[in-house]
Each structure stands twice: as C-alpha cells, then as structure tokens.
Amino acid sequence: MKPGELKLPYLFQPGQLGRFKIKNRIKYGACCVSNYNTRDGFITEREFARMRVIARTGCGMITNQGAYPDPLGEGKAYFRQVAIFDDKFLPQFERIAADIKGEGAMAIQQILHAGRYGGIDLGYCIQPSDVPQTLPHFRPPKVMTKVEIRDCIRQHAEAANRAIRAGFDGTEITSFMGYLLANFNSRFTNQRSDEYGGSIENRGRFMRELIDGIKQATPDNPLVVRLNGAELMDKWGGNSEDECFELMRQAADVGVDMISVTVGWQEAPESSIGRDIPPGYWNYLSERAKRTCPDTVITFGNRLPDPRMADQCLREGIFDFWEVCRPLLADPDLIHKAAEDRLDETRRCIGSLNCLSRLFRDLPYTCTMNPSLGHEVEPEYQVTPATVKKKIMIIGAGPAGMECAITAAKRGHDVTVFDKAERVGGSLYAYAMNDLARPDDLLSVISHYEVVAKKLGVALRLNTEVHAKFMRSVLHQYDVCVVAAGARIDRAPFENMEGADLMVDALEVAHGRIKTGKRVVVIGGGKIGLTVAEALRKNQGAEVTVVEKDKRIAGDVKPSFKWRHASWVEELGITCLTLTRPVKLTKEGVTVRDGKGVETFLPADTVILAGDSKPAHALFHEFEWMVDELHGIGDALIPRGLEQAIQEGFRLGVRL
Amino acid sequence: MSALPEPGAWKSAAVCHQELFAALEPGARIGLVAREAPGTMLLWETRGAGIEVRSAPFPGFSASGVDILLSADAQALAAIRAADDAHLFAVLRAGIRSGAVICYMLSRRCVLEAQGFEELLEALGFAFMGACR
Numbered sequence: 166m167k168p169g170e171l172k173l174p175y176l177f178q179p180g181q182l183g184r185f186k187i188k189n190r191i192k193y194g195a196c197c198v199s200n201y202n203t204r205d206g207f208i209t210e211r212e213f214a215r216m217r218v219i220a221r222t223g224c225g226m227i228t229n230q231g232a233y234p235d236p237l238g239e240g241k242a243y244f245r246q247v248a249i250f251d252d253k254f255l256p257q258f259e260r261i262a263a264d265i266k267g268e269g270a271m272a273i274q275q276i277l278h279a280g281r282y283g284g285i286d287l288g289y290c291i292q293p294s295d296v297p298q299t300l301p302h303f304r305p306p307k308v309m310t311k312v313e314i315r316d317c318i319r320q321h322a323e324a325a326n327r328a329i330r331a332g333f334d335g336t337e338i339t340s341f342m343g344y345l346l347a348n349f350n351s352r353f354t355n356q357r358s359d360e361y362g363g364s365i366e367n368r369g370r371f372m373r374e375l376i377d378g379i380k381q382a383t384p385d386n387p388l389v390v391r392l393n394g395a396e397l398m399d400k401w402g403g404n405s406e407d408e409c410f411e412l413m414r415q416a417a418d419v420g421v422d423m424i425s426v427t428v429g430w431q432e433a434p435e436s437s438i439g440r441d442i443p444p445g446y447w448n449y450l451s452e453r454a455k456r457t458c459p460d461t462v463i464t465f466g467n468r469l470p471d472p473r474m475a476d477q478c479l480r481e482g483i484f485d486f487w488e489v490c491r492p493l494l495a496d497p498d499l500i501h502k503a504a505e506d507r508l509d510e511t512r513r514c515i516g517s518l519n520c521l522s523r524l525f526r527d528l529p530y531t532c533t534m535n536p537s538l539g540h541e542v543e544p545e546y547q548v549t550p551a552t553v554k555k556k557i558m559i560i561g562a563g564p565a566g567m568e569c570a571i572t573a574a575k576r577g578h579d580v581t582v583f584d585k586a587e588r589v590g591g592s593l594y595a596y597a598m599n600d601l602a603r604p605d606d607l608l609s610v611i612s613h614y615e616v617v618a619k620k621l622g623v624a625l626r627l628n629t630e631v632h633a634k635f636m637r638s639v640l641h642q643y644d645v646c647v648v649a650a651g652a653r654i655d656r657a658p659f660e661n662m663e664g665a666d667l668m669v670d671a672l673e674v675a676h677g678r679i680k681t682g683k684r685v686v687v688i689g690g691g692k693i694g695l696t697v698a699e700a701l702r703k704n705q706g707a708e709v710t711v712v713e714k715d716k717r718i719a720g721d722v723k724p725s726f727k728w729r730h731a732s733w734v735e736e737l738g739i740t741c742l743t744l745t746r747p748v749k750l751t752k753e754g755v756t757v758r759d760g761k762g763v764e765t766f767l768p769a770d771t772v773i774l775a776g777d778s779k780p781a782h783a784l785f786h787e788f789e790w791m792v793d794e795l796h797g798i799g800d801a802l803i804p805r806g807l808e809q810a811i812q813e814g815f816r817l818g819v820r821l
Numbered sequence: 822m823s824a825l826p827e828p829g830a831w832k833s834a835a836v837c838h839q840e841l842f843a844a845l846e847p848g849a850r851i852g853l854v855a856r857e858a859p860g861t862m863l864l865w866e867t868r869g870a871g872i873e874v875r876s877a878p879f880p881g882f883s884a885s886g887v888d889i890l891l892s893a894d895a896q897a898l899a900a901i902r903a904a905d906d907a908h909l910f911a912v913l914r915a916g917i918r919s920g921a922v923i924c925y926m927l928s929r930r931c932v933l934e935a936q937g938f939e940e941l942l943e944a945l946g947f948a949f950m951g952a953c954r
Binding site (some may be wrong): 728737 | 918943
C-alpha cells in the first residue's frame with residue numbers, strides 16, 4: 166500500500182455496488198455538464214480528452230456527465246449538453262465507458278432531464294404543474310399530461326438501456342439542483358391533483374415508476390438516484406427535510422441501489438455549495454440518510470472537499486462512498502496525492518463557482534484553480550520539458566507570478582521569484598485576511614504555491630523590490646524577466662482634489678499596514694472596496710460608508726458572488742452611495758457629490774481609496790533593454806481577478 | 822387573512838421609486854399577492870401617463886397577465902405595509918433573500934429586458950444581466 170492509503174484506510178478500502186467490486190470508496194460525481202459538446206448533443210474531442218483525465222483520477226466509480234433522454238430536448242438544461250435519446254449517440258458513449266473502465270473504475274452514466282430548468286432550445290420547459298420560474302433565464306412551464314409522464318419514463322428507461330449497451334456498468338438519475346425528478350418530488354413545483362401530486366406518496370410516484378422502469382430495462386445493473394437531503398426551498402413551500410427523507414425511503418423501498426445525497430436547487434434562496442458554506446456543514450444529511458435507508462448504499466460529498474474529512478466520515482459510517490467532483494476539477498491528481506501522502510500539494514477547490522457562473526452564461530466551464538481544465542486536448546496546455554533551459558526571474562509572488570514560477574520550474578527552468586513583501590500571496594493575501602466567507606480557502610491557494618515552489622526548488626527572494634537599479638545589478642544573469650507585480654490603486658483621478666493626500670490606500674489597509682478609525686468612508690464599491698468595508702464593519706465595528714461612482718456596487722465581482730456582497734452590505738448596515746464622487750477631503754471627513762449635483766459632507770476619521778487599479782506598466786518600459794525576454798502577466802497587464810492571474814501565469818509558464 | 826397594502830400607499834411607493842419605473846414600457850405589470858390567500862392581486866401597471874395601481878382578482882399564474890408576481894407570506898406583507906416608501910425595495914429584497922417573498926417571473930428574460938425591467942429587478946436583488954438566456 167502507498168503511504169497515504171495507510172493513513173486514509175477507509176477511503177481506500179474496496180467497496181461494492183450490486184455485482185460490481187469497486188477499488189476504493191470514491192465516486193466521481195457528474196459535476197453538472199461541461200458545455201464542451203456540440204449543440205446537437207454529440208461529444209467532442211475536447212470532452213473526450215477531459216474525460217480521459219477524469220478516468221485517470223483514481224476514483225473507484227466515475228459518473229459521466231448528465232445526458233438528456235428526449236429527442237425534443239425538453240430535458241436539455243445546458244447549451245452544449247450531451248444527448249442519449251438515440252442509438253446514433255452510442256459510439257461516443259462507448260468511448261467514454263471504455264476510457265473509464267480502462268482505468269479500473271466502475272462507469273456510471275447519468276441521465277439528466279432538467280424539467281423546470283430544461284427546454285433551453287425551446288420556448289418552454291415541462292413540469293408537473295404550472296409554477297412559474299423565479300429566475301428570468303429559464304423557460305415558462307408547460308404542464309405534463311399523464312401520457313407525457315409515461316413517455317418520459319419510457320425515454321429514461323431506453324436511455325439507461327442505451328448506456329448499458331454502450332458499456333456503462335450502471336446509470337444514475339438526478340433530482341439535484343431542481344431538475345425534473347425534483348419537480349415531481351417537491352411540494353413547491355408539484356401541485357397536481359391526480360395520482361402524481363398531493364400527498365408525498367403521490368408526489369413520489371413519478372420517482373418510483375422511474376426507478377422501476379429503469380430497473381426493468383437494466384435489471385443487472387445498479388441504479389443510482391440523487392436525492393436532496395435538503396431542497397432549501399422549504400421557505401417557498403417546498404419539501405421539508407423530513408419529506409426529503411421520506412422520499413429517500415420510498416426510493417430505497419422500490420430497490421434503488423445507491424442514493425446520492427445532495428443539497429439545494431439552483432433557484433433556492435440559500436447557498437449550498439459556495440465558499441460561504443463551511444466544509445462538512447451538510448454531513449448531517451448523509452448521516453440521516455444512512456439511518457433512514459440502512460440497506461441502501463449511500464454516497465455524499467456536498468461541500469466536503471478534503472479526503473481526510475471523507476475518510477473520517479467513512480470511519481464514522483456517515484456514508485459508504487465519498488462523492489466528489491469540483492475538487493477533482495481543481496486538481497485531477499487529488500486522489501493520487503492523497504494515496505501518496507502528498508495532500509499538502511493539492512490545489513483546493515475554493516468554491517468560487519466560476520464553473521457554474523460560466524455554465525449559466527452558456528459558456529464551457531473552466532476552473533479558477535486549474536488552468537488546464539477544458540484544454541486537455543490542446544498540446545499547448547501540456548507541461549512538457551523545456552527544449553532550452555532558461556534562467557527566469559519573476560517579479561511578484563502573487564498568484565500570477567507563483568503559477569508561472571511553478572509551471573516553468575516543472576519544465577526544468579531555473580526560477581527565482583522576487584517580491585517586495587515579506588510573504589507569498591500578493592493582493593490575494595490581503596483579500597483573504599478581509600474575506601468574510603472563508604479566508605481558509607483563499608489562504609490554501611497561497612500555501613499550495615509555497616509548498617510546491619519549495620519542492621520544485623523555486624528560489625524565493627522576499628523583501629526585495631525590483632527596480633531599474635536592481636535590474637542593473639543583475640544584468641545578464643537572467644534570460645527571462647516576467648513582470649507579475651500586480652496593480653496599485655490609481656490615485657491619478659483624484660490628484661487635483663483638495664485633500665487627496667489624506668486618502669489612504671485600500672490595499673495597505675487590507676494588508677493591515679494602516680490602522681483606520683471608527684468612522685470610515687471607502688471611495689470605490691468594487692470588490693476591493695467592499696471587502697475592506699465589510700471587514701472593517703464586521704471585525705472592527707467601524708461605521709462605514711461606501712461611495713461608488715457607478716450606478717451599482719460590486720461591478721467587478723464575479724456574478725456568483727455579487728449577491729453575497731449585496732446581502733453583506735445590507736446585513737452589516739453599510740451605507741452605499743452610488744453615482745456619487747468625492748469632491749473634497751479634510752481631516753474631519755469628505756464631501757461627496759451625487760448624480761444630481763447635490764453635495765453632502767460625510768464625517769470620517771479615515772477615508773480609504775479603493776477606486777480603479779492601475780497596472781505596473783512602468784516596469785515594462787524600465788526593463789525593456791535589460792533582459793533578453795520580457796513578459797507580463799496578471800494584474801500587471803490588466804487588473805482583473807484570481808482566475809485570470811492563474812490562467813495567465815500558467816499559459817506563460819508552459820511556453821517559456 | 823393577510824392584507825395587501827392600500828392602493829394609495831402602493832402608488833406613492835412607485836412614485837418614490839420613479840427611477841425604477843420610468844424605464845418600464847407601457848403595459849408592464851407587476852403583481853403582489855398574499856401567498857396564503859392569493860385571491861386578489863395588487864397591480865403596478867405602467868400606462869402612457871405613468872404608473873397606475875389597482876386591485877384585481879388573481880386568476881392563477883398563467884392567466885394573471887403580469888410580468889412579475891411577488892407572492893409574500895403574512896409576515897412579509899406586514900413588513901411591506903409597514904415600510905416607508907423609500908425603503909420598500911430594501912424590504913422586498915430582504916423578503917426575497919429570506920424566502921418570505923417569492924418573485925415569480927412570468928415573462929421570459931428577453932421580454933423583461935425589452936419591457937425595461939432591468940433596473941427594477943436589480944433593485945429586487947437579481948443580477949438580471951448575469952445570465953445570457
């Protein structure tokens with residue numbers, strides 16, 4: 166056994182599902198869909214390449230992304246979702262199944278009928294009842310007749326049979342996220358008065374018939390059903406947790422082989438898998454599922470990203486299999502690192518939900534932490550040995566610089582990273598220290614870089630500012646210079662404003678280098694300004710006002726996190742003045758002018774400037790004639806966010 | 822039974838938030854019902870001359886003819902009635918976030934956009950332009 170397997174014995178012990186023996190207790194969850202496929206449901210080479218990486222993750226059981234089962238596309242939820250409604254798709258599923266089984270894993274095909282969230286290419290979606298959408302991008306509902314219900318069950322059974330014929334070992338249906346099965350199960354969307362609605366027994370009828378139909382079509386192969394332990398829709402009249410578990414009991418009673426316990430609907434008014442939910446938060450649902458359905462195999466993994474936590478849960482009997490997907494998108498080597506006792510090298514999923522944010526914009530998903538995701542088919546994204554070994558200096562130990570450093574070092578280059586700060590992390594460290602969601606997630610990015618850089622022999626020269634004089638002192642010592650020095654808050658727009666020198670820099674405040682007073686005005690309601698404002702309000706009890714020149718706050722915040730800032734601002738009682746600009750500062754406060762020209766004086770001990778950022782362009786001009794190759798990445802080029810920093814660091818690292 | 826706000830109060834709230842309603846095309850309609858007893862709906866309706874407010878029977882979702890329907894529980898309705906005009910949207914937003922108010926979208930996104938709902942939906946807490954469909 167490998168050293169990590171000895172440390173995590175429950176995770177790496179063999180399991181069984183039906184007649185299938187499974188090499189460990191890890192199930193790769195279907196993880197939504199990739200949107201890498203064709204518009205008419207065919208799998209592309211891009212997707213095959215991604216799935217080959219997933220097949221090699223080391224999971225004992227791998228679920229292929231959900232395919233819609235109906236020819237009309239009523240079940241189609243995503244722009245480039247794969248289809249399984251016809252034998253013409255068989256050869257492609259055969260390839261996926263063969264790839265998964267070729268790596269010694271059990272292959273499961275998910276059949277995903279999106280119900281309320283489906284019909285993306287149509288003008289409607291289908292549902293049990295006429296319950297309108299609560300999110301504007303979904304389709305208006307059309308109520309299913311009993312004939313259509315029976316037809317839908319038949320389509321699922323045929324799709325399952327097709328998956329088995331393609332070589333999959335089992336199939337999966339899903340009520341996660343609020344898809345069709347969830348629509349029938351839930352009181353919120355099922356208001357029928359026939360035998361498919363009303364009582365929980367009747368609401369569960371569709372699920373029971375679906376399970377029965379698939380089991381009859383594939384009698385020798387296990388069927389997994391994903392069922393919510395909590396819909397998080399109960400405040401809207403959806404199911405209570407008690408009802409969710411009654412539905413699990415119904416599924417177990419009709420012979421489903423495995424229940425995957427999930428949490429939440431897409432439109433739920435509460436968060437379920439975001440960064441603001443602590444790891445392990447939902448474990449109690451799995452524990453209850455085990456008690457409710459003691460004879461059914463239970464798998465679970467919502468907001469449980471760490472193999473050590475999973476091993477502990479298996480030890481305690483909280484579930485039988487750990488279901489994991491996003492952590493494996495962030496780091497496809499996670500299981501191998503766990504087995505080899507190298508978990509300190511893991512790239513953790515930080516729950517930024519970049520993947521889902523992109524899916525809801527009909528884009529292929531990508532990962533903040535894994536720049537290769539979605540590019541597996543492209544040789545340009547492979548880390549290959551460098552033909553010419555170079556001596557590389559990287560200015561800036563933030564995510565862009567460190568990503569570039571470790572990628573280049575993996576290729577055999579000799580890399581030194583310089584930073585004027587005393588630690589690795591750059592602005593990410595400052596952001597993490599003020600983050601109200603989960604600083605630990607963001608700090609894990611920094612510790613990942615520290616650990617991997619050390620193992621790869623990347624030299625770190627902290628407390629070292631690189632400027633023209635320094636560059637002259639190291640002339641001809643480096644072949645490549647990469648400017649990854651990030652950006653600073655731009656003071657230029659305010660240089661003619663009276664009292665402008667009284668404003669302090671938001672990044673300095675965020676780093677803890679400047680102490681603020683009890684009454685604070687923050688100029689700029691983007692992510693830097695809001696993060697600082699929220700932390701000062703919550704952690705120091707300061708009275709905070711945010712002044713934003715645009716119509717709305719959070720303009721540069723990732724869409725999936727915008728609502729979080731908006732709700733924090735309201736919960737914490739932070740006043741936000743939009744369409745407003747500062748016009749004059751004194752030691753007593755700041756005078757601001759709104760869109761109508763009305764001036765107001767805001768008393769303040771500290772005025773923090775968190776306006777637009779300015780990249781470190783000056784360094785490019787200074788160093789242009791001093792080094793053979795000069796490159797720029799991340800905020801030093803254009804101030805943006807963590808994802809772009811990491812992506813650009815990687816993309817430069819693989820081609821230097 | 823949960824009482825809806827008085828039409829006069831509903832009208833003055835709309836006037837107070839003129840910047841949200843000014844963008845709406847004539848014919849845009851927003852309904853409010855009591856979740857426990859949705860027999861009557863209170864309507865904000867844009868006409869050429871501005872916002873009109875009226876009560877109407879609630880005939881069910883699909884026949885309601887509204888673009889957006891706010892369905893509030895008894896506690897949320899009490900908070901809505903108690904809110905002063907300037908804070909009405911903050912109360913609605915908080916209700917939607919907590920689940921006490923359900924905001925149903927009866928028109929498709931493209932229709933809502935064409936009708937000028939972007940600002941109003943943003944004020945209700947939706948990142949309206951976020952999704953591309």
